[in-house]
Structure formats: structure tokens, C-alpha cells
Amino acid sequence: MKNDKRIMILDILFVILSLYIALVLRFDFNITKNYQLFFKVSIIPLIIFTLFFNKIFKLYDNIWKYASIDELFSIVYSVSLTNIVFVIYSYYISYTFLRSPYYRFPMNVHIIFWVLSVLSLGGLRFILRLLSNKETPKGICGKKVNTLLIGAGDAGALIIKEVKKHSDLSYNIVGIIDDNENKKGKRINGIKVLGGRKSIVKACNDYKVEEIILAMPSVELHDKKEILNICKETKCKLKTVPGVYELMNDNFSMGQLRDVNIEDLLGREQIKLDNENVDKYIKDRVVLVTGGGGSIGSELCRQIVKFKPRLLVILDIYENNAYDLEMELNRNHPQQEKKVIIASIRDMERLREVFSNYKPDVVFHAAAHKHVPLMENNPAEAIKNNIVGTYNLMKCCDEFKVKRVVQISTDKAVNPTNVMGATKRFCELIIQAFDKISKTEFVAVRFGNVLGSNGSVIPLFKKQIANGGPVTVTHPEITRFFMTIPEAAQLVIQAGGMAKGGEIFVLDMGKPVKMADLAKDLISLSGFKPDIDIKIEYVGLRPGEKLYEELLMDEVALTSTDHKKIFIEKPMDVDMKFIEKSVDEFREVQKIEKEDIISLLEKKIPTYKRKQN
Structure with a gap:
């Protein structure tokens, strides 16, 4: 406020001085008494006009440290209008009160006055900007x-x-x-x-x-x-x-x-969604997302709210992630109706309670155990969650007449060599079996690794780099397909819009990426030299791990869709009786030994061939 008053005072002094200099220049330093008198009686009106128009154009509201060409135009507009009103005032005073046109200023005085006013008021603010930009905050130091x-x-x-x-x-x-x-x-x-x-x-x-x-x-x-x-x-x-x-x-x-980040190097062109197709099955519907607090589930929720469902139900067993997502959605989409449910898909009674209360129209199933080495050592838990939990959910979807179900699958379900992949392959079979007997449309969407998802290799590499290395890669030739989290979520939603029932949608993952190259890129992006500043160590393939992932079964062909990044795998003929009998057996895996569990998986999933390391 003090600075504003000082600028006002300086503006007053400058416009008075500008008018006086204009008179001096016009009359060659010999101003007659008449014009001296008129100058004196014009000072107060001139001050009023100047301050009025400066206020109109907010010349005292700007922070001149950040002044630009817009502020300069404001000065020109203010001075111009001040001058126009001052000319009108001069004519009015001359004829009304002084009764003589000779007392008003000649037009060239007004022109000189306009030029000097713009220069002085603009120059004052330019000086203020220069002084402000030269000020260095106290306590700020350090190497540039x-x-x-x-x-x-x-x-x-x-x-x-x-x-x-x-x-x-x-x-x-x-x-x-x-x-x-x-x-x-x-x-x-x-x-x-x-x-x-x-x-x-x-x-x-x-x-x-x-x-x-x-x-x-x-x-x-x-x-x-x-x-x-x-x-x-x-x-x-x-x-x-x-x-x-x-x-x-x-x-x-x-x-x-x-x-x-690595997404900048590996990313592809932005996905273009068919919004009309997606609107038809999400807008004004009740949408349930299982595993809603996870990497894929949470991004699905972020994308789904853009299509304005009537209610978004977020179901997860882990309350911390679900809570964080709820706070984020409350902040970014306060108008969206949402409900966070803490529940396990293993618990059939709890699932029926949720479905009875909220009656979802669409279900996205993203809840799963997905860590390959952990599931290799805990096959019973993988089966209970991925297979039995998925069966429970699909049973509820059928019972409560859900319109459409989209199951998140993985490239590891193709000719699986590990427990996690085998369980996800059986989930695909569950989907196709239910679709044959139900009015609900059941589909699966299969894709590869997601950059930056929980438990993915990118966060691990970043931690290893932050700790000075080494960065551990299992094998020099190991490759993986990669996709960004938003890209994966958008394609899942798009595939859901294409569903007619029973399809396994396969997403175009682009070209596979060598994990060793990925590690080198991350080291370089962090400002280090691979194998010089940060070492790369090869530690051998983990249990159940493949050198190369596949996205489709070798013996079947893919059918293209209207979306260039989405394909459909030919559905298999799966009998519901086989699924129900198998699930009954899978419910008992806690009672048998690990080797017997693996043998049971091999029996139920013919394409599963355990990897011998």
C-alpha cells in the first residue's frame, strides 16, 4: 500500500512536470501570463483525471516486477483518455469561465504532453521493474x-x-x-x-x-x-x-x-478413446472396481469418473491405498458420488452384501496377487485370491444381473510358466465359462507390464540407483512388453465398450523392450553413466520367469477391432461344470503340499508348463 501511494505521488509530479515542459517547449521557454494562469487552474483537474483513469486501468494494482507489454498498453490507454478529457476540459473552461479561446492550450501542447506523460509514467514503472529484478532474496546462495x-x-x-x-x-x-x-x-x-x-x-x-x-x-x-x-x-x-x-x-x-522419466522414452502416441462407445455403458451407471486402490484399479477409477457414472464403488482389501484414492477423487471430482468398500473377494458373503446394497451395472475386476516370485513360493494364496476370489466375484455378477464385467488379465497367462500366470489363465477360462450361461457380458483384457505400477521393476531400479547401485537385471537378453498406467486403463475401458461377451481382448503393447536397455536408460536419465557410475549386475532368472513374454496363444489367431490397438483372441469352448468342479478342488489347496498344488494347476491348465531353473 505504501508503494502504491508513492507511485501515485510520483505520477502526479510527473504529469504536472510533463505539462509544464510541454508549454516550455511549445513557447520556446517564454510562457505568457495567460498560459501561466491557465496552467495553474488546470493542475487540480489534471491530477483528478490522471488518478481516475490510472485507477480504471489498474495501474496501481499491478506488480511491476512482472510487468509486460499489457501493462504498457494500460499506461497508453490511461494517458490518452486523460489527455482527451483534459482537451475537453480546456475548451469548456476557456469558453464558459474565461470567455476567451486564447486561454486554452494549443493542440500541439497536448500532443507534447501526451508523449511526455507516456514516457514518464512508463519510464517510472520500467525503473521499478529493473530495481525489483535486481533484488536478491536474503539467504539465497549457491552455485549456478x-x-x-x-x-x-x-x-x-x-x-x-x-x-x-x-x-x-x-x-x-x-x-x-x-x-x-x-x-x-x-x-x-x-x-x-x-x-x-x-x-x-x-x-x-x-x-x-x-x-x-x-x-x-x-x-x-x-x-x-x-x-x-x-x-x-x-x-x-x-x-x-x-x-x-x-x-x-x-x-x-x-x-x-x-x-x-522412462515413460518419455518408451511411451507411444496418445490413446484416442471412442467416447460415445464408452459413454453408453458407463455414464449414469453404478460402476464397481475391485482392487480399486492398486496401480491399475486406481487409474481405472480416475478415468471412469471422467465419464460421469452415477456411483463409483471402490472395493479393496488394503485400506491405505483406498483412502488415498478417495481423498484424491474428493479433491479433483467433488461432485462424483463414490463409495469406498473394504472387503476381500475371497469372502462370498461380504461380496453378496456389497452387490445387494449397490447393485452395480458394470464391474472392472483388477484385484489380484500379481508378484511372480512371491506367488511361486505361495501358490495356495495365489489360487485362493486369483482363482477362488475371481469365481466368487463372477458368481455374484451373474446372480445380481450385472450388465458387463471386465476382467484384467496379463501376458503371463499365455503359455504360463509360473503360478501367477497359471492362475490368471484359469481366470480367463472362468470368464468364458460364465459368459456362456449368463445374461451378463463377461470379457477379459490382456496386456503386459505397466510402467511404474506397484511392485514393477521401474521403482526397484530407481531405488537401486538412488542407493548408488548396483542395478540388478535377471538376464542380459530378457525382454518385456511395457505400457503406461493411463494407457492401460484407457484401453481397458475402451475394450469394455466393445464387449459382446466371451472375448479376450489383447492390447497392442508395441515392441518388447530389453530389461538391460531399460536399466541403462534409467541410469542415464538419472545423470549417471551405466557400468561406470552405476553398475548393472545379472543375477539369473527368478523362479517361473520367462526370457520372453507372449501376448497371445500360439495356436489361435487374433481378430482386429475398430480400435487399432485392440485385438480379440478367438474364444475357447469352456464347460461350466469343469470350472465349478475345479474351483471346488482349488478351495482345498490349503490342505495339500506345494508340489501337489503345482500338479493340480498343471492338470487344470494344460498350457501351464512350470519353468525349471
């Missing part, structure tokens, strides 16, 4: 990090502007990389464009760059991957700006920068 900026567009200009504005930021931008030849050698706010992507490594060496910022939010994916792969050759930490929509209207701060 030599930083290379990739992208000489709007995002790059915003970053340079932010860095120059905030002297407490630790970035020292040494140059810009951009493939546009016309920009090479040019400067943005004093920072030189050094060349295209082929200049990245040389620039990092020449300028001792420690950090690279990718400021290309709308770049094509293949270009982004290529640039990031070049950046990996340096020992620099990599950061990237948020999406293009978050940069609109200059709404950006350096705090929005995030580390480049």
Missing part, C-alpha cells in the same frame, strides 16, 4: 548450474524469462538447441541458439553443462525420443516442461519442470 535449453520456441522463451526474473533460481542457461536453421546464431533474451540436435553433445562438453531442459511440449513423439536418446549420451540430468496446455497464457513457473 550450467543448463542447456532444447527448444527456441514459446516454452523456451518462457523459461529464459523466468530464470532472468528470479535471481534465486540455480540455473545458468548457457545456450539453446533448436533444429530450425533460421534461428541458429540468433538470441532469445541474450541467450544464443547454438545449433540443432546434433550439437547437443558438443555444447554440453564446451559449456560444461550439468542439466538439460527439454522445452518442446508439442514435439512429435519420434523426435522427442531421438533428442532424449542423444541427451542420454551426456552425463547431464534431464528435465522437461509440462504439456502445452499448461503453458498457455504464460501460466508457467520453474517449479513445474519435472525429471524426464
Whole structure:
């Protein structure tokens, strides 16, 4: 407030001085008594007009440290209107009170006054901005990090502007990389464009760059991957700006920068959903998600609420994750009706109670034990949860006439070599058996590893890197299919919209990725050199682990769908009596030895061949 008053006082002094100088210049330093008198009687009105229009255009509300061209236009508008009103006032006073046109100022005085007012009021605020930008916060110190900026567009200009504005930021931008030849050698706010992507490594060496910022939010994916792969050759930490929509209207701060992650290197083009198809079975319906607090389940919930179900029921046995998701949805989607249920799919009575109370129209089944080595050592628990629990859930879906059920499956269900994969394959058989006898539409969706999901390899690698290594990989040649969590969830929802009943939908996972390459990429993205700063150790395949995963059964063909990333595996003829008899046997696995449990799985799932390590 004190600063506002000071600026008002200075504005008053400047406009009075501008008018006086305009008179002096117009009359060659010889102002007649008439004009001196008129100058004196004009001071008070001029002050009133100036302050009034300055207030109208909010010249005392702006923080001039962040002033831009918009504030300059505000000054021009205010001064122009002040001058127009002042001209009208001059004519009115001259003819009404002084009875002579000779007392009013000549028009060229008003023109000179306008120019001087814009310069003085604008100059005052420019000086204030310069002084503000030179202020260094107390207690802020530290070494500036030599930083290379990739992208000489709007995002790059915003970053340079932010860095120059905030002297407490630790970035020292040494140059810009951009493939546009016309920009090479040019400067943005004093920072030189050094060349295209082929200049990245040389620039990092020449300028001792420690950090690279990718400021290309709308770049094509293949270009982004290529640039990031070049950046990996340096020992620099990599950061990237948020999406293009978050940069609109200059709404950006350096705090929005995030580390480049493995998804940036492995991701594919954004999934395009057929919203109309999805709307038909989710909007205004009661949707139940089992395992709703898990990685896939929680992302399904985040995507489902976008289609406005009447009620979202989140069922999970683990209360902490379910609670966190509920708080997130309350914050981001406060209007969405939701209910969190703590329950186990093993408990048939509890499931019937939930179905009776909420009568879901659609069920997404994401609750499962999925850790391969743990399930290898605990096969009875894998069967109780994955097989018996799934049967319980499907039985309820049939009894309570659910419209559609979508079961989350896995590539490990294809020719399984481990207990987890075998149990998930039997779940697919349960789905197809129920679909034959029920009015409910039962389908399964099969996909591979999900980047960053709970228990996945990415968080493990990151912890190992943070601890200084080594990063452990089971085998130099082991490969896996990968998909981001949002991508997987969106395709699951889309597949559910295509369901007619009995299908196993297979998602296009793209090309398989070598785990060793994945480890090297993560080490490089963390600013280290693989096998130099952080070692990679090969520890051998784990129990039940394959070198290569498959997404479809070898003996069947896939049928394409309207969505280019979703295929359908030919349904198998599964008898419900076989499923029910098998489930009865599986309910008794707690009473038999581990080897007998494995033998039972092999008997019930012919494609299951245990891996001998």
C-alpha cells in the first residue's frame, strides 16, 4: 500500500512536470501570463483525471516486477483518455469561465504532453521493474548450474524469462538447441541458439553443462525420443516442461519442470478413446472396481469418473491405498458420488452384501496377487485370491444381473510358466465359462507390464540407483512388453465398450523392450553413466520367469477391432461344470503340499508348463 501511494505521488509530479515542459517547449521557454494562469487552474483537474483513469486501468494494482507489454498498453490507454478529457476540459473552461479561446492550450501542447506523460509514467514503472529484478532474496546462495535449453520456441522463451526474473533460481542457461536453421546464431533474451540436435553433445562438453531442459511440449513423439536418446549420451540430468496446455497464457513457473522419466522414452502416441462407445455403458451407471486402490484399479477409477457414472464403488482389501484414492477423487471430482468398500473377494458373503446394497451395472475386476516370485513360493494364496476370489466375484455378477464385467488379465497367462500366470489363465477360462450361461457380458483384457505400477521393476531400479547401485537385471537378453498406467486403463475401458461377451481382448503393447536397455536408460536419465557410475549386475532368472513374454496363444489367431490397438483372441469352448468342479478342488489347496498344488494347476491348465531353473 505504501508503494502504491508513492507511485501515485510520483505520477502526479510527473504529469504536472510533463505539462509544464510541454508549454516550455511549445513557447520556446517564454510562457505568457495567460498560459501561466491557465496552467495553474488546470493542475487540480489534471491530477483528478490522471488518478481516475490510472485507477480504471489498474495501474496501481499491478506488480511491476512482472510487468509486460499489457501493462504498457494500460499506461497508453490511461494517458490518452486523460489527455482527451483534459482537451475537453480546456475548451469548456476557456469558453464558459474565461470567455476567451486564447486561454486554452494549443493542440500541439497536448500532443507534447501526451508523449511526455507516456514516457514518464512508463519510464517510472520500467525503473521499478529493473530495481525489483535486481533484488536478491536474503539467504539465497549457491552455485549456478550450467543448463542447456532444447527448444527456441514459446516454452523456451518462457523459461529464459523466468530464470532472468528470479535471481534465486540455480540455473545458468548457457545456450539453446533448436533444429530450425533460421534461428541458429540468433538470441532469445541474450541467450544464443547454438545449433540443432546434433550439437547437443558438443555444447554440453564446451559449456560444461550439468542439466538439460527439454522445452518442446508439442514435439512429435519420434523426435522427442531421438533428442532424449542423444541427451542420454551426456552425463547431464534431464528435465522437461509440462504439456502445452499448461503453458498457455504464460501460466508457467520453474517449479513445474519435472525429471524426464522412462515413460518419455518408451511411451507411444496418445490413446484416442471412442467416447460415445464408452459413454453408453458407463455414464449414469453404478460402476464397481475391485482392487480399486492398486496401480491399475486406481487409474481405472480416475478415468471412469471422467465419464460421469452415477456411483463409483471402490472395493479393496488394503485400506491405505483406498483412502488415498478417495481423498484424491474428493479433491479433483467433488461432485462424483463414490463409495469406498473394504472387503476381500475371497469372502462370498461380504461380496453378496456389497452387490445387494449397490447393485452395480458394470464391474472392472483388477484385484489380484500379481508378484511372480512371491506367488511361486505361495501358490495356495495365489489360487485362493486369483482363482477362488475371481469365481466368487463372477458368481455374484451373474446372480445380481450385472450388465458387463471386465476382467484384467496379463501376458503371463499365455503359455504360463509360473503360478501367477497359471492362475490368471484359469481366470480367463472362468470368464468364458460364465459368459456362456449368463445374461451378463463377461470379457477379459490382456496386456503386459505397466510402467511404474506397484511392485514393477521401474521403482526397484530407481531405488537401486538412488542407493548408488548396483542395478540388478535377471538376464542380459530378457525382454518385456511395457505400457503406461493411463494407457492401460484407457484401453481397458475402451475394450469394455466393445464387449459382446466371451472375448479376450489383447492390447497392442508395441515392441518388447530389453530389461538391460531399460536399466541403462534409467541410469542415464538419472545423470549417471551405466557400468561406470552405476553398475548393472545379472543375477539369473527368478523362479517361473520367462526370457520372453507372449501376448497371445500360439495356436489361435487374433481378430482386429475398430480400435487399432485392440485385438480379440478367438474364444475357447469352456464347460461350466469343469470350472465349478475345479474351483471346488482349488478351495482345498490349503490342505495339500506345494508340489501337489503345482500338479493340480498343471492338470487344470494344460498350457501351464512350470519353468525349471
